[in-house]
Structure formats: C-alpha cells, structure tokens
Amino acid sequence: MSSAALAAPPRFRGRMPLLRFLSTLRDSSVATYGEEMFEEAVIERRVLWQRYLIVNAPRGVQRVLLDNAGNYVKSRVARRLVEPGIGRGLLTSEGDAWRRQRRTMAPSFDHRSLMSYAPAMTEATAALLARWDLLPEGAPLDISGEMMRLTLKIIARTMFSTDADDIGPIVEKAVGRYQREVRPSLVDLLNLPDWWPRPGTRRWSHIFDRLDAVIDRLVRRETVAGGESKDLLARLLEARDAETGRPMEPRELRDQVVTIFMAGHETTAQALTWTWYLLSQHPAEEARLQAEFERVLAGRAPRFEDLAQLRYARMVLEESMRLYPPAHTMSREALAEDEIEGHRVAKGSVVSIVPWVIHRHRTLWDRPDVFDPERFAPERAAERPRFAYIPFGGGPRICIGAGFAMTEALIILAILGQRYRLRLAPGAVVEPVGLITLRPRHGLPMRLERR
Numbered sequence: 305m306s307s308a309a310l311a312a313p314p315r316f317r318g319r320m321p322l323l324r325f326l327s328t329l330r331d332s333s334v335a336t337y338g339e340e341m342f343e344e345a346v347i348e349r350r351v352l353w354q355r356y357l358i359v360n361a362p363r364g365v366q367r368v369l370l371d372n373a374g375n376y377v378k379s380r381v382a383r384r385l386v387e388p389g390i391g392r393g394l395l396t397s398e399g400d401a402w403r404r405q406r407r408t409m410a411p412s413f414d415h416r417s418l419m420s421y422a423p424a425m426t427e428a429t430a431a432l433l434a435r436w437d438l439l440p441e442g443a444p445l446d447i448s449g450e451m452m453r454l455t456l457k458i459i460a461r462t463m464f465s466t467d468a469d470d471i472g473p474i475v476e477k478a479v480g481r482y483q484r485e486v487r488p489s490l491v492d493l494l495n496l497p498d499w500w501p502r503p504g505t506r507r508w509s510h511i512f513d514r515l516d517a518v519i520d521r522l523v524r525r526e527t528v529a530g531g532e533s534k535d536l537l538a539r540l541l542e543a544r545d546a547e548t549g550r551p552m553e554p555r556e557l558r559d560q561v562v563t564i565f566m567a568g569h570e571t572t573a574q575a576l577t578w579t580w581y582l583l584s585q586h587p588a589e590e591a592r593l594q595a596e597f598e599r600v601l602a603g604r605a606p607r608f609e610d611l612a613q614l615r616y617a618r619m620v621l622e623e624s625m626r627l628y629p630p631a632h633t634m635s636r637e638a639l640a641e642d643e644i645e646g647h648r649v650a651k652g653s654v655v656s657i658v659p660w661v662i663h664r665h666r667t668l669w670d671r672p673d674v675f676d677p678e679r680f681a682p683e684r685a686a687e688r689p690r691f692a693y694i695p696f697g698g699g700p701r702i703c704i705g706a707g708f709a710m711t712e713a714l715i716i717l718a719i720l721g722q723r724y725r726l727r728l729a730p731g732a733v734v735e736p737v738g739l740i741t742l743r744p745r746h747g748l749p750m751r752l753e754r755r
C-alpha cells in the first residue's frame with residue numbers, strides 16, 4: 305500500500321463565515337466540511353433559521369435510513385436540485401407512488417436481468433476499446449467524458465433497447481448544463497415553501513427539452529412494437545395501477561425514463577473515473593489488479609460468471625467509492641420530532657447523511673485518507689459497523705441499480721484495464737467537486753499507455 309496525497313479540498317478549523325459558507329456551498333458542498341466534521345458523531349448547523357443535522361454515527365444513519373425511515377422524506381433542498389430536470393421519478397417520489405414505482409421496476413434489476421445485460425456491457429466496452437486502439441500511443445483523453453459516454457450507451461441499450469448514438473450528445477449536453485447551472489439558492493437552503501419565487505429555476509426546466517423529444521420517440525416506437533421486448537420501458541408501459549387499472553400518465557413515464565437515464569449512468573461513470581485516477585497513483589495496487597485479471601481472464605473479456613472471481617477488482621471499486629462516493633450526500637426532512645444519538649430532531653429539520661464525510665471519519669476508519677483496497681477483504685468486513693460504508697445508501701430507498709453498477713464497473717475495468725495503463729496527464733489538476741454528484745472539476749485528463 306502506498307500513501308500518495310490524494311485530491312481533496314483543503315480542510316479548515318473552526319466556523320466558516322456565513323457568506324463564504326454560502327458561496328462555497330453553491331460551488332461544492334464537500335468543500336464546506338471542516339476538520340471537526342470528520343471527528344464528531346452528530347453536528348448541528350444553522351443557516352439563519354433553518355436547522356440542519358449532519359449525522360455521521362452509523363447508528364444514527366441506520367435510524368434515518370432504516371429503523372425510522374418512515375419519518376424521513378427526501379428533503380426539499382435535495383428535490384429542488386433534482387426535480388427541475390428529472391421530475392418525480394423513483395429517486396424523488398414518496399409513499400404509495402414510490403412503492404408502486406419500485407415494484408414495477410424491481411424485475412429489471414434482479415439477478416437474471418443483470419446476467420442478461422452483461423453481453424451488452426461487454427460489447428459497448430469492446431467498441432470503446434476498438435476506438436482507443438486507433439489512437440496514437442500516449443494520446444491524451446478526458447477519461448471522465450469517456451466513461452460518461454460509455455455508461456450512457458450501456459444504459460440506453462439495456463434499459464431502453466436503443467443505441468445511444470443520437471441520444472448521447474443530447475444527454476451529454478443536458479448533463480453538462482445541469483451540472484453547471486443548477487445550484488441551491490438561499491431560498492432553498494432556508495427551506496422556504498415551494499411557492500416562494502426562485503429566480504433562474506424556470507430556465508432549468510428547459511435543459512431537458514431535447515431529451516424529452518427523444519424519449520417521446522422511444523415511447524412511440526415501443527408502443528408500436530407492442531410488447532415484443534421486455535426492457536424497462538416495456539415494463540413501465542405495461543404497468544397498471546392496482547386500484548384504478550390505469551397506465552402511467554405520460555408525465556410520470558417521462559420522469560421515470562429520465563431518472564433511469566440520469567441516475568443510471570453518471571454515478572457509475574464517476575465511480576470508474578475516480579478508480580482510474582486512484583490506480584494511476586498507486587502502482588502496487590494496480591499491479592495486483594493486473595495479476596488477478598491475468599489469473600482469472602488471461603486477456604479475454606469477462607463473462608458474467610467470472611465476475612465473482614474478480615475479488616480484488618471489487619475491493620478496488622469499493623475502496624474507490626469510499627474515498628470518492630459519487631453520491632456524496634443524502635438529505636432528508638423530518639416529518640415529526642425524533643431523537644438521533646441524543647440529539648433532538650425538530651419537525652421539519654433537514655438531516656444530512658454525507659458519505660464523503662462518513663467514509664473518511666476518523667473514528668470509523670484507520671488512516672482514512674489512504675487508498676487501501678484490503679479494507680474490503682471479506683474477512684475484514686465484519687470489523688466495520690453497519691452503515692459506516694454507504695455508497696449506495698441504505699434501507700428501503702437503497703439504490704435500485706447497485707448490482708447493475710457493480711456488474712458494469714467490473715466489466716469495464718477488466719476489459720479496458722487489461723489492455724491499457726491510464727496515466728494522469730502532466731500538469732493535470734484533479735479537484736473533486738460535489739454538487740449533484742462528486743466529479744473532478746476539470747474532468748480527468750489522462751494518457752493511454754498500451755500494455
């Protein structure tokens with residue numbers, strides 16, 4: 305294990321002045337956490353009159369996400385960031401609507417479905433490899449963009465049986481604008497009601513106009529095909545309300561499709577991007593990963609059955625999501641009063657669970673800022689408190705795509721990693737920013753070296 309200094313925002317001691325705090329928060333929430341945050345179990349923050357509780361203690365996290373999950377709905381601040389583009393899909397819905405949607409979608413993420421997606425994942429990655437093979441040795445590439453386009457192609461193929469060639473640039477543009485423009489305003493941070501005017505918000509709702517047109521086309525095509533395929537889109541079209549027998553409203557259908565497009569590609573792309581970065585900084589771990597690929601695959605692409613044997617690769621991905629959790633923050637709002645680890649939670653408080661902090665917390669991890677995949681050796685998992693490691697969240701709202709993401713990430717890592725070594729481009733500045741997802745601010749410029 306080596307201990308190269310890894311990209312992270314500087315930490316300060318004491319309180320950040322309010323104005324600096326607000327402007328930092330609008331740029332990158334992970335840069336607002338001072339040294340104390342990584343030492344305490346529960347922290348109370350106040351932005352004018354709005355109370356925020358940041359819960360780091362795994363037992364407190366368990367209370368919010370699992371034991372008393374019914375008392376905690378997705379917070380208005382979080383919804384305000386997500387809903388302008390994604391609408392009210394599985395990620396943001398609540399109560400009966402959420403239960404119905406989750407039941408409808410679950411079969412698309414079961415073990416059999418994952419197995420059936422593996423060939424499409426392999427094919428899309430092989431196509432990228434063929435493109436890389438045409439580049440001159442040492443060619444510079446933005447790996448973050450490469451991973452985004454690849455995972456987008458995979459989600460389009462597996463979930464909607466379509467090739468992303470025409471959709472890709474449209475989604476890419478929308479995601480780029482979304483990441484650049486959608487910011488929490490002071491009105492959101494103060495948790496003012498939904499009817500309160502929010503300047504700029506109306507513009508956001510148009511970011512997805514072109515994607516909406518593409519989705520309309522996909523839905524019409526699927527409707528004409530009349531249930532021949534069993535992809536997610538077909539399932540959504542077939543779903544009927546248990547009480548009324550009615551199909552999904554067009555708006556709800558659109559929101560589900562955009563949710564899966566968005567939630568289903570960017571997070572996995574960022575997980576892979578950070579993994580390539582970490583491997584480039586840790587040659588010993590990279591060599592061990594290569595040895596495993598050699599032993600299990602000997603140069604060929606993995607089949608679904610091989611993935612269980614890629615144990616070290618899985619540990620590398622897990623450790624990468626510990627240090628750089630793509631979903632860096634989860635935020636909830638308390639419907640009624642509660643108590644978390646001795647702290648009173650008033651009705652309406654915002655409760656934040658921040659994997660970025662929990663995964664680097666001093667009381668939970670030994671040398672928390674060091675990359676060490678060995679922490680995830682199966683025999684050591686028992687040492688860790690439950691809910692100390694939550695890249696996919698936990699409880700009933702746990703990520704529906706966790707298995708999909710791990711399958712996809714292992715396949716991509718194995719295929720590309722066996723052929724290429726990825727090196728950080730000279731002079732590249734790597735800086736994590738956390739707004740909607742955790743991503744490198746300037747992308748990840750790397751050079752490809754053929755093995």
Ligand code: HEM
Nearest residue numbers: 394395567568571572575631634696697701703704705709
């Ligand atoms: C490494 C990749 C991924 C990470 C780190 C990740 C992380 C998360 C987290 C933390 C949550 C819970 C949010 C909360 O409780 O507030 C979540 C929910 C969700 N994720 Fe993922 N995700 C990943 C990949 C995927 C993929 C591939 C898909 C779909 C194909 C997906 C679809 C969803 C959906 C629909 C939800 C909402 C589930 C619900 O509320 O019932 N995610 N994800």
